[in-house]
Structures are given as structure tokens and as C-alpha cells.
Amino acid sequence: MATFSPSLPGNVNTGSWLRDKLFLGMTPKAYLRSLITPWHMVAAAILAIGLPVFFQRFAYGIGAVSNLTDTNPWGIWIGIDVLCGVALAAGGFIIASIVHLFGMKEYAPLVRPAILTGFLGYAFVVVGLMFDLGRPWRLPYPMTFAFGTSSVMFEVGWCVALYLGCQFVEMFPPIFEWLGYKRLRAWAMTLVLGTTVLAVVLSTLHQSSLGALFLIAPSKLHPLWYSMYLPVYFLISAVAGGIGMIIFESTLSHRTFKTQTGHLSHAQLDHLALGLAKGGAIVLYLYFWLKVVGLAHEHQWSLLLSGWGLWWLVEVIGFILAPAFLFLFAVRGLSPLLARVAAVWTVLGLILNRLNVSVVALNWNQTERYIPHWKEITITITIITIGVLVFQWMVNRMPILLQHPDYAGESH
């Protein structure tokens, strides 16, 4: 059973709501003092640089902070904030369906952190989009009165919006536990099955749609990356990346929020990591072969002999096949450490792939190439930093990693 220190959610009772719910049971002064940590100093420095750039973006337009041009309309805001953000947040729906639909209950302790990561991941994809869209305040247009039904982007928009709602509903139980609303919480628990199924459907659709976005650019995307299988590649690599993220994120949380993860022993976590590693190996291996089949299908072996071919091999052998084998060795050798290395490797491979498709190999044949402006990079880093801070804030207050004592013993 979990042990609780006074600063943890569900076990604070100082008689003051503010103190209990927001200041982790401390006095405001003590709370502020507790915030001074090395990580917070770094975060503060990033915000100090990033926030003025935020302002500049909205006051003077995209042109003032980016290297985007008429020839290169998409940069790292799409490549990283949107494409990587959505793919790496896939962990939420994967783990929820493993537990709720496939009935593998031993993974239940990973559900809430993965859903929180997923929810925040998507929320910050939308935040990132605000910077990239020329008129972000019109974001609801495609959902309300201007329907471009022939557009893949339209499907992406709808699915992401609905999925965000879905994940929000899945966040209800921990939120209501935090606030102590038992009735609402009971009601929220009845929604889990429906939202999980909906989440799988929506994820299948929009993860693959993000790949399908590029189907309309055969003359711009390098033929080694352009393929009619792009939607399948994006879906399957998102599953691999999502698994990688769950392993990575659960390890990190276990270290960072030690006091909260007492109920899940190291040995248990290692066991789960190895179980996920098995899935990771299979998915990556399948992904690798699909990439090869795609290449064979389009008869493009000769392209491998160029510099682009080399780069493609780096991605496919170095960042798909290699982590697949690492996962395999991890499972064979019962090495959770290796599984974690493979997880990080997979995540890096996914980022590499998304950047290749959206930035590096897109417009490969143009003389005018895109290199991100430092302010674009700053905006991306600042958004990620804020995302991590919000994650931390929520984990420290809501029963995400640990079970709320009132509902202990109940399955998720």
C-alpha cells in the first residue's frame, strides 16, 4: 500500500482549501520557497527569453520571428510542435486500450500518467498551432461554418479537436478525486469505456492523416519519403513512439516524483517496461519491413545510392531497425535498462522521421532551403517547457501517479 507524505494529494487537510489544493499543504511563503530548484531556475531563464518572443510573434506577425517563406511555408512548428507532439502523445490511447480493451490490468498504474501526458501533449500541440496559424483565433472555423471536406487537414482538425475532448473526459476521474467530488467521479468512471474506444478510433484516423497530409505533395517530398503508405507509416511509427514515450516517461516520473510512486516498486516498473519493450520490438520491426516494402513497391532501390539514400538508411536502419533489435535484446536479456535506452532511441527516431518528412526531405529539390530562425526554436522550447511545468504542477496535486486513498483497491 502507498505511503503518503503530507505534501501529497489526497492526504492534506489543513482546513484551508487554497493551502490544501494549491500550495501542497504549505503556507504560501513556504510554498514559494519550495519552488526554488535548479530545474525551476532553468525554466525561468527559458521563459525570460521565450515570452518576449511570444509577444513579438503576435504583435508583429510570423515573419518577425521565423524563416518561413513562400517556398517553405512549413517549418519546425509543424515538424516538431505538431507532428512530433501528436505522435509522441499517442501513449495515452495505447496504454488505455491495452488496459481497458485488451484487459491487461497489470499496466493500469501507467494509464493516468500516460493519459495526462497525452492530454497535455495535445493541448500543447494546439498551443503550438496558435503560433503557426496566420489567424489562430479562427481555429474553430473548420468546425463551425467553413467546411473543406475534401481536405486531409479538415479531418486532422476534427479528429484532434474531438480527441482532445475525449482525453479531457478521461482526465475527469483524477481531477474530481483532487477536488473531492465523489459523485462526479463515479459518473466520470462510467465514461471510461466509451472514451477509450473513441480515442482509438480518433487516433487511428488522425495519426495516419498527418502522414496523408503529404500525399498531396509528390513533386515536393523526396521520393524516398513519399509513399502511398505514408498514412500507415505515420500510424505505426506513432504507436512505436508512443510506447517509447510511456517507458521513458514512467521511468522519469518514477525518479522525479519518488514520494508518489511508492506503490509501484522498481521491480514492477521494470517488469512493465520489459512487457512494453516486447510490443515496441514487434511494432518497430513491422514498421521497418513496411518501409522496405514501400521502397520495393515504388522501385526505388537506385535512389539509395545518393546522399539522400544514405540519409534514408540512417533513419531506417539506425533509428527503426536498431532500436527494434535493442528492444529485442532487452526482452531476451531481461534488461530494463536496455529497454529504456531503446525507448529513448525510438523517440529520437520518430522525431527524425517527422522532421525528414516535413522539413528536410520536403522541397529537397528547391534552391531555397529552410533553416529555422533561432526565435522559432525558442518558441518551440518555451512551449515544451511550459508543458513540463504544467505536467509537474498537476502531478503534484492530482492522483496521477499514486492512487487516491479513498479509491484504493478499485481497478482503474
Add this chain to the structure above:
Amino acid sequence: MNLNRRDFLKFAGATTATAALTSLPIKAEATEHFTGHPDRKGILVDTSLCIGHNCRRCEFACAKENYLPTPDKPPEDASVFDQRRRTHPDQFTVINRFPGRSEDMPVYAKKQCMHCDEPACASACLVGAFKKTPEGAVTYDASVCIGCRYCMVACPFDIPTYEYNSALHPRVRKCTFCFETKLKEGKAPACVEACPREVMTFGKREDLIKVARQKIARNPDKYVDHIYGEHEVGGTSWMYLSPVPFDSIGMRTDLGTTPYPELTRNYLSAAPLVMAIWPSFFLTLYLFNKRKDQIAAEENGKHKEESA
């Protein structure tokens, strides 16, 4: 909820039926082909006639017609041709110079929106900001545009541009075929009118193809035997003739004849299938697992009773 075999078969049957039903209308839609408005207009650009240097009157006329700033470099400045230019928010059309059959016979090619019959930009836009009008123009409606710039990624001719420096009202900008001011009333666009050499012929697209064929037939050694835009990406309203191969005057010859909307149509029509099959599949999975758990729990219970 209990699930026996009969229920399951019913369930599976229903799933297949929904899948089949949802896929039917999609098939029909996928085979439907755009034929376009029969009377839509077009322009035939004969690049062999364009003098480029000391002229560029089309560029200036376009700027005036669309309230754009006058092009920086005056007509007599030959340095504009040193670099290959593309369209920009303040310039909807540009003339580029390319090597011709001999040193002293360069080819000048005008670039602007091709006004595709089945525009990639229109199929890409998630708010439907682009429309192909019956007159032949592809128009853009800034009042719905959210500024995702997917149209720019989609356009195979690299035409749409964006006002990156506007914080509040950034628009996609591109050649309008002078739709509001000219084409709507059946008149030729400003650039066509301004041209002293009659490089561009305005007319019904159908007729222009005939004119182009005749030109090629009469002067087989003056033109390459191809009307660029007749079939490219499913056909465009603006079409070109050239004395040299098209890829040497900056036009892509690897775009194919498939209309661009086709590239994503099949994918999009698969979405309803996922929506029909996935939920039933996963719910079945869920029910099976639940049943398994129940049986396990019951047996466990019996066990306990027996041992008690």
C-alpha cells in the same frame, strides 16, 4: 453483459454490413470525375513571342489592377533576370528568362497561378477558401482562411504566397485571373490586355487547345509538340507553348496528369471504414475480455465456496 456465440455472430454480421454500406457511396464518389464547366475560359501563353527585357508590362499591369506596389526594377533594368523569381504577396506574376535555342534567343516565361481545373489548393484547404468558378478562375476567400498554409504545400506550381508580416490580417495572395474586375464580365485579364506582343490569348479553354494545336501543326519546328497545361495535373486554365522543352523554361514536367485531389481521395474515403469497423472490433475485444474475467472470477468464487 453476457456474450454468447450467437450474439457474437450477429454482432460481426452487423459490423460487416455497416462497413459494406459505408463503403458503397464512397466508391461512387471516388469514380466521379470532374469535367468542368464546358464554357470555362483560359489563356494560352506563347512563350516564343515574349520579349521580356524592356517590357514586363504584364507585371506592371497586374500590380496596378490588384493594387500591388509597382515592381522595384523598371522595365529597362536587365538585372531582374539574373535570378529566377517566384510569386510573392506583392507580385502575382513574374517574367523569368531562360536559355533558348541560341545565345541571342532567350525564352521568357510568365509565371502566375495556372487556375487548375481540379486545383490542389482547393482540395487542400480545410475551410474551402478556394473555389473554381464556372468562368475558370480559382478564387480565394480571405474571410474564412485560418492561415495554415497547407494550400502552399499542396500547389505543385508553388504559386500561393503568404503575408507573413501581417500580425492581424495575413492573407494568402495569388493571381486572381482578375476575376472580380474582368473575367466575371467575360473580359480578358489586365496582364493579357497590357501585352504589346499578344503573347497571351484569352478565350474558351476548349478553343484555345484547338488554336494551340494549329500553331504547332503549322510551325512544327518553332514549337515543341506539347501544350503544357492541357493535361498536366488534370488540366489547367492557363496553358503554354514553348520553343524549347518545358523543363528548360522552369516548368515541371514530372507532375503527371492525375488531378491532385485524387491523391488524397482514396485515403479520405477509408476514414468511414475505420469509423465503422474499429468501434465494433474493440468493443468485441472488450466484451470478450470482460467475459473471461467474469468466468475467472466465478470459478474463483466457486473455489472459495468449496474450500470453505
